[in-house]
Each structure stands twice: as structure tokens, then as C-alpha cells.
Amino acid sequence: MFDFRQLRYFVTVAEELSFTRAAQRLYISQPPLSQQIQALENDLGVRLLERNKRNVSLTEPGKLFLEQARQILDKAEEARAQMADAATGFSGKLRLAYTVSVTFHPALPQTLLRYRSFAPQVRLMLCEMYTEQQYAALVAGELDVGFVRDEPEHPGMARQLRLDVIDREPLLLALPANHPLAGRDSIWLREVAMEAFIVQPRELAATLYDRLAQIAAKANFHPLIRQHAQQINGLLVLVAAGMGLALVPASMRSVNLPGVKYLELEDPDAYMLLALASRIDDPNPVVRRFLSAMTEPE
Structure with a gap:
């Protein structure tokens, strides 16, 4: 069976129509050619x-084979380039998840835009997923990278994962625009200890739910939960309706819902983590390239 070397030799002779010139171009002597x-x-x-x-010319079968030989060599070169890209993380696929709250943070679109310009041949497979579900999927090898909002709860899981912190996003208190305290710029949570709160169910948003409980505990009260909302933007709708107050990430300001005012919280623990999570031992070059590109300063 013929090999790629013979195909290259034949194409060169066919292009030069001279064994002497073809040998010179290939840097070999004429007899082995x-x-x-x-x-x-x-x-x-x-x-x-x-x-x-004096002359070299192509036969009719030779003309046909020349076309085929060029196609085979082009395909081989294309395959070589694709394998090189795959080995260096510039092609393949990346399974990436993010929590719903991250859709309001500029880090998500900025990261996706930057990465698509950096590695346009990589196929991004995106999905929404809560933080704890992301950690389970990462450990199971069902996910490559995740935008998460908290550290893993289980030490065994934490040892298998890498976290690259993007932001410690401040938490704000959302309250109705006609609330007596709405004219303030900031507030201590203890000042609304007697107010009703609106939260997402803990099984859907454990990070935000627990952070409210922690900050309230520092202020020596237990928040009165009056209402639940399945989605984080649903909290704001209920706040605007006067159903209570809600703790939300600062990026939720972008929703700009009429009837809602945001106040900064006077508490150093009033923040939510935003980080990229991945497996420590992940050998996938696409993942390594993504993390390298996205965590390095621009």
C-alpha cells in the first residue's frame, strides 16, 4: 500500500514535470525518487x-490520481492541524455550567466573549445548574467547569476540586421603594429585624439562604420568612409588591425593576463568592487552556 511520502513525491514530480527539479525541491537525489x-x-x-x-508528462490515470493525491495530503494535513489544536486545547468541547444569579453578573458574558475570541474552534456546551449540583457533576466527570457561588460543603469533594475566585460580590438589601428606610444608602441588617423576608427555597439557593441566616445571627435575630420565590428575579417582583425584603447580589441592580430600592449592607460578611470550579486532576487540555486563559490578567 502506498504511503504519504510516495504521494508527496508523486505530486512534486507532477507539478515540476521533471525528476531533476522535483528531486531538488524535495532535497533528495534523483534515483530514490x-x-x-x-x-x-x-x-x-x-x-x-x-x-x-527529455520529457515527463502525466498519463490520463496520472491526472486523475494527482487530484486524489492532493486531496489525501490536504486531509492528512488538516487532521494533523486538528490534532495539534486538540492537544493544546484549541479545539474540542467544553461543558460549562452557571447558577441563575451569575446570568446577571458581567463576568459570565465577558468570559464567554473572551474565550470565544481566544478559542473559536472549541464547542461550548452551556447549562444552568445550582452550585451543589455543579460540584457533584464535576466530581462525576459530567461537567468540565462551573461558575459557582460557594465553596463545597463536603471536605472530600473540596479536595478533588480547584476554585479560581473571580469576585466577592457584595450583597444588597432589596426593599420596596415606598419603605420608610428606602431613602438611605446603606443599612445594618439589625435595623430590619422585625421585617418579613422573601427567599428562595434552601434546596434551590443554599448559599444565599444561609448567608441571610448567618448575617441575621450576627445581629441576634432569626429572619421571618414570609414568602418563597423559585427564581432569584422572582424575589424582586415580590419585593416590589410589598411582600417583604430580600437579600440579593449587587449585580441584580441591573434588573432595575420599578418599585424596588437597593441598600448596601453594613457588614463585611455581606457578600457572595463567584468562582470558577474545576477538577484538580482534569487532564483535558481544553479545560487547562480555558482556566489558563480566563484566570490570567488581560
Whole structure:
């Protein structure tokens, strides 16, 4: 069976129509070039070139085989380039998840835009997923990278994962625009200890739920939960309706819902983590390239 070297030799001779010039172009002597062309013809069982002392020309089968040889070599080069890209993380696929609250944070669109310009051949597979579900999927090998809002709860899981912190996003108190305290710029949570709060169910948003409980505990009260909302933007709708107050990430300001005012919280613990999570031992070059590109300063 012929090999790529014989194909390259044949294409070069066909382009030069001279064994002498082809040998010079290939940096080999003429006898081994002639031997390889003859071996190729013997393998195919057809004469590809007519040659005499003065001229070399393609036979009809030779013209047809020239087209095929060029296509085979082009495909081989394409495959070589694709494998090189895959090995260096510039092609393949990346399974990436993010929590619903991250859709309001500029880090998500900025990261996706930057990465798509950096590695346009990588196929991004995106999905929404809560933080704890992301950690379970990462450990199970069902996810490559996740935008998460908290550290893993279980030490065994934490040892398998890498966290690259993007932001410690401040938490704000959302309250109705007609609330007596709405004219303030900031507030201590203890000042609304007697107010009703609106939260997402803990099984959906444990990070935000627990952070409210922690900050309230520092202020020596237990928050009165009056209402639940499945989605984080649903909290704001209920706040605007006067159903209570809500703790939300600062990026939720972008929702700009009429009837809602945001106040900064006077508490150093009033923040939510935003980080990229991945497996420590992940050998996938696409993941390594993504993390390297996205965590390095621009």
C-alpha cells in the first residue's frame, strides 16, 4: 500500500514535470525518487507518468490520481492541524455550567466573549445548574467547569476540586421603594429585624439562604420568612409588591425593576463568592487552556 511520502513525491514530480527539479525541491537525489514513483505505480497497477530522456508528462490515470493525491495530503494535513489544536486545547468541547444569579453578573458574558475570541474552534456546551449540583457533576466527570457561588460543603469533594475566585460580590438589601428606610444608602441588617423576608427555597439557593441566616445571627435575630420565590428575579417582583425584603447580589441592580430600592449592607460578611470550579486532576487540555486563559490578567 502506498504511503504519504510516495504521494508527496508523486505530486512534486507532477507539478515540476521533471525528476531533476522535483528531486531538488524535495532535497533528495534523483534515483530514490524514481524508485519511489515506480513502487507507487506498481502498487496501483497503472502507469502515472510518461517519461523519456527529455520529457515527463502525466498519463490520463496520472491526472486523475494527482487530484486524489492532493486531496489525501490536504486531509492528512488538516487532521494533523486538528490534532495539534486538540492537544493544546484549541479545539474540542467544553461543558460549562452557571447558577441563575451569575446570568446577571458581567463576568459570565465577558468570559464567554473572551474565550470565544481566544478559542473559536472549541464547542461550548452551556447549562444552568445550582452550585451543589455543579460540584457533584464535576466530581462525576459530567461537567468540565462551573461558575459557582460557594465553596463545597463536603471536605472530600473540596479536595478533588480547584476554585479560581473571580469576585466577592457584595450583597444588597432589596426593599420596596415606598419603605420608610428606602431613602438611605446603606443599612445594618439589625435595623430590619422585625421585617418579613422573601427567599428562595434552601434546596434551590443554599448559599444565599444561609448567608441571610448567618448575617441575621450576627445581629441576634432569626429572619421571618414570609414568602418563597423559585427564581432569584422572582424575589424582586415580590419585593416590589410589598411582600417583604430580600437579600440579593449587587449585580441584580441591573434588573432595575420599578418599585424596588437597593441598600448596601453594613457588614463585611455581606457578600457572595463567584468562582470558577474545576477538577484538580482534569487532564483535558481544553479545560487547562480555558482556566489558563480566563484566570490570567488581560
